[in-house]
Amino acid sequence: MLQYAYTILYVPDVRASIEFYETAFDFSRIFISPENDYGELESGPTRLAFATHELAHSNFSGGFRASQASEPPLGIELAFTTTELSAAVERAVQAGARVLRPIEEKPWGQRVAYLRDRDGFLIELCTPMSQD
Numbered sequence: 001m002l003q004y005a006y007t008i009l010y011v012p013d014v015r016a017s018i019e020f021y022e023t024a025f026d027f028s029r030i031f032i033s034p035e036n037d038y039g040e041l042e043s044g045p046t047r048l049a050f051a052t053h054e055l056a057h058s059n060f061s062g063g064f065r066a067s068q069a070s071e072p073p074l075g076i077e078l079a080f081t082t083t084e085l086s087a088a089v090e091r092a093v094q095a096g097a098r099v100l101r102p103i104e105e106k107p108w109g110q111r112v113a114y115l116r117d118r119d120g121f122l123i124e125l126c127t128p129m130s131q132d
Contacts, residue, residue: 010053
């Protein structure tokens with residue numbers, strides 16, 4: 001049986017990215033490698049991991065497309081749910097996130113905001129979906 005274990009974001013500075021997510025979202029650090037080229041955060045049942053661009057280049061001989069804060073976001077988002085959406089958005093912004101779309105209510109009743117992290121990755125902060 002397969003189990004979704006973690007997502008790895010390739011970033012220029014693993015330590016800085018981990019510190020951002022600790023501050024912005026209160027995730028707990030699991031570890032950072034002695035070389036500072038890989039690290040993981042506890043974010044619930046799935047871990048959030050970071051690796052350097054250099055490590056990506058060593059893993060993918062054909063290269064890869066890095067996320068750039070100055071470019072449109074890549075076609076993927078990280079979604080985090082919370083019952084305290086306004087406070088979560090404010091905390092993330094204070095940590096350095098940029099609001100891409102402010103909180104809005106979707107037709108199905110969920111409240112959602114879109115942000116960009118320090119490395120340009122797209123983040124969705126949202127209320128949990130109703131289980132009705």
